Amino acid sequence: MSERIQSLLARVSAADGSARPGDAALRERLPSRGNLEALEREIASEIAYSLGRAGNKLESALQQAQRTRHTIESVPHEPDERRLLVARFNEERALAERRLRELMIQREALGFRRHSDLLRLYPIPPRLPGA
16 A cells, blocks of 8 residues: 555544644544544545546547547548548547546556556557548
């Protein structure tokens, strides 16, 4: 678990309270007060859910770009129609790139610094010329 999460857990579970602003309100909001293991499980569950959502958004963006690219390559199109499809593909590709960056940022916040596995699992296709 990252140092930031461990620090948060230590602050929340402190019996005597903390001088840091917001800690008291945070302790009141957490239902698992006094049970550090339950709190760790809850935080780990939220982290997993958040990472899963980010991954799903990335997969969805990549699939949409792939569908558009397939449409471009499957049948001949008029030049204007092709230009519009290429522009749409490049926008979808850019969204997938943003989603990948968001997932990387979440992972870095958790202490994961290497992203070669993400780049291999979620390759971003190159831009298409002609838009």
